[in-house]
Amino acid sequence: MIDVSLAPATALHGRPSEPEQLRALAREFEAGFLAQMLESAGLGPGESSFGGGIGEEQMQGFLIREKARVIADAGGIGLAETVFRYLVAAGDSKGAE
Numbered sequence: 001m002i003d004v005s006l007a008p009a010t011a012l013h014g015r016p017s018e019p020e021q022l023r024a025l026a027r028e029f030e031a032g033f034l035a036q037m038l039e040s041a042g043l044g045p046g047e048s049s050f051g052g053g054i055g056e057e058q059m060q061g062f063l064i065r066e067k068a069r070v071i072a073d074a075g076g077i078g079l080a081e082t083v084f085r086y087l088v089a090a091g092d093s094k095g096a097e
Contacts, residue, residue, distance in 0.1 A: 022087045023080070027072050030080035034068035043067070 043064055072080060 019084075019088065022091070023084050026080040026083035026087060027076075029083050030076045031065070031069040031072040033079060034071050034076065035065045038064050038068055 039061075071077075
């Protein structure tokens with residue numbers, strides 16, 4: 001199973017409020033989601049990969065995670081944008097209180 005834990009928001013100097021920080025968190029969330037979906041879909045080493053073995057098996061999670069990150073950075077499936085809009089709206093409502 002892939003570790004999809006996200007960096008805590010406190011790693012971004014307290015509660016993230018800048019749009020760039022919120023967008024980065026949303027993109028990271030989408031990458032984690034995509035990594036889980038790719039793993040569940042059976043994305044793995046091909047028949048003619050690097051010869052198999054335990055090393056290839058151990059590194060497979062990193063490869064899936066990086067593929068998911070590339071997909072998310074290229075626009076993904078729209079999840080990051082939805083999460084970003086929610087975070088912005090939630091931040092605006094907190095500021096209004």
